[in-house]
Amino acid sequence: MSVTFLAPLFLAGLAAIAIPIMIHLTHRERRDAIPFPSLMFLRRVPYRTVRRQRIRHWLLFLLRAAAVILAVVAFARPLLDRASLGPVILGSAREVVILIDRSYSMGYDDRWSRALNAARRTIDGLGRDDRATVVFFADLAEAVNQPSADQAALHALIDRAQLGAGRTRYAPAVQLARDILEVSDLPRREAVLITDFQKIGWDGQQDLRLPEGTVLTRIDLSDAEPTNIAVTDILLDRTEPSGRGRATVSARVVNAGATPVSDLSVALEIDGQDVQTRTIELSPEASVMVRFAPVAVPERVMRGRVRVASDPLPQDDAFHFTLAPLRAVPLLIVRHPSARAREALYLRRALGIGRDPPFEVEVKRVDQLQPADLDDRAIVILNDAPYPTGASGQRLLRFVRDGGGLLVVLGQRSGAGTWPAAATDLFIARPGVMIDRLGGRGGTVSILDYSHPIFEPFSAPRSGDFSAARFFRYRRYESPPSASILARFDDGAVALAEARAGMGRVMVWTTDLANRWNDLPVQPVFLPFVHEVARYLADYREAPAWYTVGQALDLTDNPAARPWGPPSSLPRTDRSPELVVETPSGTRFVKALGESSSHVELRELGFYTIRPLAEDAEAARVVAVNPDVTESDLTRLDPEELALAVEPRESGSDRATALAAALTPAEKERRQGLWWYLLMAVVLILLAEAAVAGRLSGTTR
Amino acid sequence: MNGSRFLDPKVLARISNLDLLARTVVDGFINGLHHSPYLGLSIDFAEHRAYMPGDDIRRVDWRVFGRTDRLYVKQFEADTNANFSVLFDLSRSMQYGSGAVTKLDYGRYLAACLTYFSRRQRDRVGIVTFDDDVVDLVPTSAKHLDIVLHTIDRIEAGGRGEIERPLLKVAESLHRRSILVLISDLYEEPDTIMRAVDRLRHKGNDLIVFHILDPAEIEFPFEDAAPFEDLESGERIPVVPETLRDEYRALMNQHLTTLAERMAKSQIDYCFFDTSKPIDYALFEYLSRRRRLSRVH
Numbered sequence: 001m002s003v004t005f006l007a008p009l010f011l012a013g014l015a016a017i018a019i020p021i022m023i024h025l026t027h028r029e030r031r032d033a034i035p036f037p038s039l040m041f042l043r044r045v046p047y048r049t050v051r052r053q054r055i056r057h058w059l060l061f062l063l064r065a066a067a068v069i070l071a072v073v074a075f076a077r078p079l080l081d082r083a084s085l086g087p088v089i090l091g092s093a094r095e096v097v098i099l100i101d102r103s104y105s106m107g108y109d110d111r112w113s114r115a116l117n118a119a120r121r122t123i124d125g126l127g128r129d130d131r132a133t134v135v136f137f138a139d140l141a142e143a144v145n146q147p148s149a150d151q152a153a154l155h156a157l158i159d160r161a162q163l164g165a166g167r168t169r170y171a172p173a174v175q176l177a178r179d180i181l182e183v184s185d186l187p188r189r190e191a192v193l194i195t196d197f198q199k200i201g202w203d204g205q206q207d208l209r210l211p212e213g214t215v216l217t218r219i220d221l222s223d224a225e226p227t228n229i230a231v232t233d234i235l236l237d238r239t240e241p242s243g244r245g246r247a248t249v250s251a252r253v254v255n256a257g258a259t260p261v262s263d264l265s266v267a268l269e270i271d272g273q274d275v276q277t278r279t280i281e282l283s284p285e286a287s288v289m290v291r292f293a294p295v296a297v298p299e300r301v302m303r304g305r306v307r308v309a310s311d312p313l314p315q316d317d318a319f320h321f322t323l324a325p326l327r328a329v330p331l332l333i334v335r336h337p338s339a340r341a342r343e344a345l346y347l348r349r350a351l352g353i354g355r356d357p358p359f360e361v362e363v364k365r366v367d368q369l370q371p372a373d374l375d376d377r378a379i380v381i382l383n384d385a386p387y388p389t390g391a392s393g394q395r396l397l398r399f400v401r402d403g404g405g406l407l408v409v410l411g412q413r414s415g416a417g418t419w420p421a422a423a424t425d426l427f428i429a430r431p432g433v434m435i436d437r438l439g440g441r442g443g444t445v446s447i448l449d450y451s452h453p454i455f456e457p458f459s460a461p462r463s464g465d466f467s468a469a470r471f472f473r474y475r476r477y478e479s480p481p482s483a484s485i486l487a488r489f490d491d492g493a494v495a496l497a498e499a500r501a502g503m504g505r506v507m508v509w510t511t512d513l514a515n516r517w518n519d520l521p522v523q524p525v526f527l528p529f530v531h532e533v534a535r536y537l538a539d540y541r542e543a544p545a546w547y548t549v550g551q552a553l554d555l556t557d558n559p560a561a562r563p564w565g566p567p568s569s570l571p572r573t574d575r576s577p578e579l580v581v582e583t584p585s586g587t588r589f590v591k592a593l594g595e596s597s598s599h600v601e602l603r604e605l606g607f608y609t610i611r612p613l614a615e616d617a618e619a620a621r622v623v624a625v626n627p628d629v630t631e632s633d634l635t636r637l638d639p640e641e642l643a644l645a646v647e648p649r650e651s652g653s654d655r656a657t658a659l660a661a662a663l664t665p666a667e668k669e670r671r672q673g674l675w676w677y678l679l680m681a682v683v684l685i686l687l688a689e690a691a692v693a694g695r696l697s698g699t700t701r
Numbered sequence: 702m703n704g705s706r707f708l709d710p711k712v713l714a715r716i717s718n719l720d721l722l723a724r725t726v727v728d729g730f731i732n733g734l735h736h737s738p739y740l741g742l743s744i745d746f747a748e749h750r751a752y753m754p755g756d757d758i759r760r761v762d763w764r765v766f767g768r769t770d771r772l773y774v775k776q777f778e779a780d781t782n783a784n785f786s787v788l789f790d791l792s793r794s795m796q797y798g799s800g801a802v803t804k805l806d807y808g809r810y811l812a813a814c815l816t817y818f819s820r821r822q823r824d825r826v827g828i829v830t831f832d833d834d835v836v837d838l839v840p841t842s843a844k845h846l847d848i849v850l851h852t853i854d855r856i857e858a859g860g861r862g863e864i865e866r867p868l869l870k871v872a873e874s875l876h877r878r879s880i881l882v883l884i885s886d887l888y889e890e891p892d893t894i895m896r897a898v899d900r901l902r903h904k905g906n907d908l909i910v911f912h913i914l915d916p917a918e919i920e921f922p923f924e925d926a927a928p929f930e931d932l933e934s935g936e937r938i939p940v941v942p943e944t945l946r947d948e949y950r951a952l953m954n955q956h957l958t959t960l961a962e963r964m965a966k967s968q969i970d971y972c973f974f975d976t977s978k979p980i981d982y983a984l985f986e987y988l989s990r991r992r993r994l995s996r997v998h
Contacts, residue, residue, distance in 0.1 A: 033930040033937050037794035037804075037918060038888040041952040042929060042940055 006077030006669045013072035020064035057696055063689040067682050074678035079669040093129035095147060095184035097177040098122055100161065101195035101221075103138040103168040104315040104605075105631050108196065108228070111221045112163050115194045118219045119161075122192050123154045133180050134158065137173035138166030139550050139628070143180065165315060165549040165605045167628035168201030174208045174646045181211045185671070189214040193642075196222045199635040202642055212648045218639045227257030229264065229282065229308050230316035230632035235289075236545055238297070238326050238355070245326050246294040251306040251319060253290055255282035256633055268292045269305040270323070297325050301622050303607050316632040320606055320624035321545040328360035329378045329538045336385045336413045337367045343514040344383055346521035350530040357540055371395035377404060378538035384411030384512055386418030393420070401502025405537025410475040411512035431510070432476030435493060442470035442518070446490040452498075454486065454532045464528060469520040471495075474511035505537050546624040552599040553623060555579055555591060555610065578613040584625070749773040783880055784841040785819035786827040787812045788871060789853070790885030791836055792862020793933045798976065799917035805858055807976040808884040808913055811983050813853050815882055818984065820846045824880070828852050831867030832859030838871075841879060861933045864889050868897040872904055882987070883910045886918075888933075891959045899967055909970040911983060912960065916975045921949045 005011065036042070098119050106112045119134070126132055131147040134157045144157050173193075181189045191210055195201075197220055210216060230253070237248040249268055255261050261282040268276040276292045290306075307318035331351060333344050344363055351359040364373055366385040369392040374380065380396060388396055400406050408414075416430040437443045445466045450459035458464035466487075477494045479485060486507075487495035497508045513530075515521040520529075534540075547553065582588045584606025590613060591600060602608065602625045611620035669675075752761060752772035760774040789812055795805040816826045820843075827841035828849045836859060839848050864885065871881075881901055887894055887910075902908050917923075923942035930937045957973060964971035972986045 033928040034923065034940075035797065035932050036929045037797040037886060037915070037932050039929060039931045039934075039936060039938060040888055041949050041956070042938060042945065 003078055003080055004665065005073075006079060006665055008076055010072060010076040013075065014069065016068050016072065017065055020061055020068060023061075023064070057692075060689065060692050060696065063685050063692065067685045067689065070678045070682045070685070074675040074682065077669050078674045078678070079665060079672050080674070092127065092188060093186045094127065094131070094188040094190050095181055095186040096122070096126065096130055096132040096190045096192060097135055097180050098132055099135045099137060099141075099173045099177055099191060099193045099195070101138070101168060101173075101193075101201075102136045102161065102164040102166075103198070103201070103631055104163065104165045104627055105168060105196055105198055105313065105634060106221070107163050107313060107315050108226060108634065109223065109312040111196055111223075114221050115219075116158050116161060118194045118221070119158045119192075120155060122194075122217075123151050123158070126151060126154075129186075131184075131186065135173060135176055135180075136161060136164070137169070137176070138164045139169045139172070140166070141172040141176040143176060147180065147184070165603060165625075165627055167550075167631040168195070168198045170195075170201045170642060170646075171206040171208055174206075174210065178208065178210050181214055190217060191215070192217045192219065194219040194221065196220075196634070197637045197639050197642065198222075198631070198633070199637040200630045200633050202637055202645070204641075204645060206645075208646055210646055210648050214648050216643050216647045218643060220639050222634075222636045225258055226313075226634040227259060227311060228255075228313045228316070228632055228634055229261060229311050230254045230256060230313075230629065231266075231306050231308055231319035232287070232316070232629035232632060234306055234319055234321055234545075236321065236323065245297045247297050247323055248291065248294045249304065249306065249321075249323075250289055250291040252287055253280065253282065253308060254287040254629075254632065255284060256635075258284050260284055264308055266290045266306065266308050268295075269307060270295060271302050271304075295323075297323055299325050303622060303624070313632070313634070315605060316627050316629065318605075319546075319626055321626075322543075322607075322622050322624045323545070324543060326358060328358040329354075329534065329540055330360045330376055331362070331379045331381065331534060331538075332373060332377050333361060333363045333381045333383050334366050334369060334385045334388070335363060335383050337365050338413070339384065343512075343516075346515055346526070347381070347383060347513050347530065350521075350527050351534060353527070354531055354534070357535070357538075357542070359534060366392075374399045374404075378540075379405040379407065379534055381407045381409060382414075383409045384414050384514070386414065387420055389420070400504035400506060403503035403539070405504060405534075405539070406501075406506045407533060407537055408506070408508045409513050410477070410508065410510050411514070411517065414475070431508075432478060434473055434475050435491075436473050437491075438472050442472040443474070443489045443491060443493075444471065445469065445487050445495050447488040449484075449486045452484075452486050454496075454529070454536050457528060457532060458525065464525040466523075466525055466529075469518055469523045469525070471511055471518040471520070473517040477508060477510045479508075505539070507533065507537060546626050547602050549602055549605060549625050549627050551625075552601050553608070553610075554599055555581075555593060556598045579610050580613055582609045584608065749775060783822075783824045784827070784875075784877055785816070785822075785824040785880045786829060786841050786875075786882070787816060787849070787853075788868065788881055788883040788885075789828060789830045789856065790862060790864070790883075790887075791830050791832045791856060791859040792886075792888070793832070793858045793860060794862055794886055794888050795913075796858035797915055797918070797932055799915050800977065802976050804886055804913045804915055804976055805856065807974075807980075808911075809853050809856055810980055811911060811913075812882070812884055813850055814980055814984060815987055816846065816849050816853070818987070819880070829867075829871050830856060831864075831871075833861050833863035833866065835867045835870050838874070841877075862886075862888060865893050865897040869900060872900040875901075875904060875906060878905045878907075880907045881909070883908060884913060885910075886914055887912050887960065891956065891963055894960065895963050895967065898964070898969055902967055902969055907970075909987060910964060910972065911986075912957070912971065912973045914973070914975050916977050919950070919953060919975055921946045921953075 100115055100119055102112075102115075106115055123132060126149070129149070131149050132154055133143050133147045134145055134154060135141055135143045145153065148154060174191075177191045181191065189211060191214055193216060197218075231251050232254050233252040235250040237250070238245055251266065251268075253264070253266055264280050264282055266278045266280055267274045275295060278290050278292065280288050280290055282288055292306075302323040304321045304323050305318050306321075310317055333347060335344055341363075348361050348363065351361045362373075366382075366388055369388050371391045371394075373392075374395050377399070380399065387393055396406070410431050412434075414431055415434075416432065419430045448455045448458070448466060450456060458466070471489060474489065474493060474495070477497060479494055479497045479499075483497045483499045485494055485497050489495050494508075494510055496510070499506050499508075511517045511520075513521060520526050577593050579591045579593065580588060581591050581600055584604040600608075600610075602623070605625055605627055608623040608625060609620040610623065749762060749765060750773065752774050756774050762773050762775050765771070765773045789808060791805075795808060796803055798804060798806070812828065816828070820826050823843070825841040825843045826845055826849050828837065828839045829835060830837040830852065837852050839845055839852050862885075864887070868883075875881075883898065883901075889897075898908055898910065921942060923940075923946075926939070926941040928937040929940045961971050961973070970986075972983065974983055
């Protein structure tokens with residue numbers, strides 16, 4: 001043990017020791033005379049320097065010197081280097097973090113109850129000065145209490161614990177444990193990891209280590225040869241749209257165990273009733289795709305479930321999904337009065353064979369267009385047609401601003417004169433002159449914005465070659481800066497431009513789609529290109545048939561609730577600011593939508609129903625939630641491997657020394673607070689000095 | 702209230718009325734000595750003796766004459782109507798006091814008490830105050846108690862002290878044997894002091910010397926170097942007390958010892974007090990001396 005000082009410069013103050021020395025060496029000489037009755041016995045004595053340098057009142061001198069020395073030492077902030085003393089001085093109080101795995105794999109057999117019992121034993125083993133923090137973790141880690149020594153409160157936390165539905169990830173748990181232990185001021189640190197040590201929970205990539213001196217206690221709840229049958233995925237194959245549709249359900253069943261399974265019953269359940277059952281054989285560590293016969297899809301959302309016979313891990317024995325009727329995207333093609341029907345042939349045929357989604361195509365002459373024709377449409381295509389006049393034109397403007405999609409296909413008949421000034425709000429700019437490239441081999445589309453959703457599917461190699469198409473004529477289009485240019489011809493002219501108008505989207509394609517000005521309609525990319533343009537303009541997004549637990553569901557974004565089509569029974573979040581959310585376990589709560597609270601974290605397996613507060617259950621949105629299938633893999637991680645990765649490099653036996661060494665001198669000094677004791681001693685010494693001085697003073701007068 | 706509290710010089714210092722002070726001290730003192738063998742010392746009947754011509758016929762015991770038809774006179778112990786006179790040193794050195802009571806005050810209390818006490822014995826009382834000469838002289842008289850007390854009350858320190866000349870004058874002025882009480886700090890050479898007091902003693906007076914000093918004069922407890930000023934001469938000398946404390950104490954002890962021895966040889970009662978001692982010490986000393994002087998033939 002050695003003594004060091006945080007502010008050694010203050011030790012220069014030891015020079016002040018000269019003050020009491022001077023005081024005690026120097027006899028005070030009074031200036032005023034002392035009256036005395038008679039000097040007959042006094043003789044004249046000269047001042048003798050040597051004799052005056054004798055310290056008087058040794059006790060007083062020592063007290064004053066001690067006070068000066070202790071005060072100076074106190075200001076120098078002394079500290080004892082306690083590292084060499086080890087845990088004897090540091091004490092034995094522990095900071096314990098109890099990490100309890102509550103991923104759904106802990107539901108295997110009796111793992112969860114064993115985990116809780118292990119946690120209770122850990123709490124019972126806490127000393128009087130120990131503190132513990134309970135952390136439950138799956139894919140995320142959550143500390144459910146502040147560090148506490150209250151064992152009753154800790155037991156209550158364990159008693160209230162519930163198994164989760166997430167997957168195992170050790171990194172967040174280790175990170176949280178590190179955060180808690182790092183700020184602890186207790187001399188001993190310990191992390192107790194209670195888990196089934198799943199291999200999928202640790203990829204070994206994280207550079208995480210517990211703070212130095214931390215002891216990692218592992219409580220392994222894994223089983224020797226676990227068996228697990230899981231339904232990990234389904235495929236929904238829709239065959240026909242518009243209410244008469246059918247869907248074929250295929251489910252992937254996985255045997256994650258080491259033993260073969262025979263006569264495994266796989267059942268398809270629709271709206272709570274078994275509709276089909278298959279019996280399969282499963283080899284060890286193999287999967288089988290089970291295909292069920294097509295089922296009719298009515299005009300409502302159905303709740304489907306594929307399940308296998310229960311096994312020790314029931315959470316992944318069923319796979320939930322929703323089956324909604326396919327809705328065709330209503331699309332209106334507006335043609336020029338003089339155009340022949342075959343001019344829209346390629347476009348109609350391309351849209352007509354769409355299945356994901358299907359498109360419902362109708363063709364109208366622009367001069368016969370009525371405002372009502374735009375009702376319930378998702379997209380309007382002005383196929384080389386002028387802008388509608390009169391009420392239809394106004395309706396088209398409103399249609400776009402309300403969220404509809406408009407594709408303007410320029411051609412022979414769509415010159416600048418065909419666009420009224422009122423339409424420039426939508427079209428950004430009027431079409432320009434026609435560019436004729438018949439003299440050569442024609443132009444090509446050379447610049448594409450592959451980051452745009454339309455062209456993103458073509459971004460991969462061999463996924464679509466636009467350069468094969470030849471463009472012999474197209475119209476000049478001077479797009480304003482507010483427009484986005486998605487494609488350009490090789491001469492730099494705009495091929496495809498996009499602009500926003502209100503809530504809707506407007507796109508301008510500067511050449512025709514009739515296989516006259518170009519040969520794009522006979523190129524392989526034509527079909528997917530048209531489909532992508534139509535999907536984009538319709539803002540079509542397929543509602544997921546299921547979500548994975550842990551995902552956050554945006555309540556304000558319901559892909560099934562579209563602004564087009566017949567009045568939907570699906571909830572429109574813009575109509576009601578409050579939604580009633582019912583979880584699979586039956587818990588209901590009201591979610592007030594706002595900028596900061598529009599999401600619900602999906603924590604349970606099964607079906608969530610979400611409906612506006614004022615509407616009945618028929619209008620509910622149903623969301624299926626399944627577990628993360630990776631958690632079904634019960635392959636065990638060697639605990640030693642995890643321990644080597646996260647344990648501190650310094651051994652636990654030296655943790656006291658490590659802790660002491662890890663402390664900065666300022667922290668050591670703050671913990672020891674020796675200055676306080678020294679100043680108290682100074683005060684006591686000064687009191688004693690005052691008493692002694694007072695007594696001596698009284699005797700010398 | 703315990704009478705001894707009044708005998709503490711610090712307590713007495715709070716009593717301004719000297720007559721009251723003397724009464725308080727003496728009456729309390731005598732009450733406290735109720736069972737003392739000295740009680741009634743001076744007025745107790747001693748014996749009868751045959752009447753001789755010239756005896757005061759008032760002392761004839763007429764009841765004995767009635768029974769025996771012979772004249773006898775009563776003889777009382779200490780029924781002497783002796784002269785009692787205080788010789789009070791007023792020199793400026795008497796003004797010194799390191800505590801609440803100066804030597805002058807202490808001497809005043811003592812003089813007042815002794816005078817009052819003596820008057821209770823029916824002595825004639827008087828006082829002589831002096832510094833380097835006689836300042837006040839109150840002849841002894843049975844009626845002079847108030848005058849003496851008044852004189853004591855207005856005593857103030859005078860100038861330089863000199864014991865020989867004023868005491869010579871006193872000796873010359875005394876025509877009748879007296880009980881003389883000298884109260885002084887005796888800052889003179891022993892030879893000078895003895896010359897002065899021997900003259901008084903040789904004239905047949907009973908002399909009791911109360912040598913009064915302050916405790917600081919005996920212990921010399923000073924610490925700080927300082928000039929010391931002689932109260933009488935005003936002379937100053939630089940003094941480092943610790944360097945001569947031992948020598949001072951030795952000289953003082955030698956002085957006291959010499960005085961005690963020399964006065965013992967001269968049959969002079971010598972009593973040394975410091976001002977921290979209660980007054981009854983002095984009264985007791987006085988009574989013990991007076992007892993020996995009490996039998997008057």
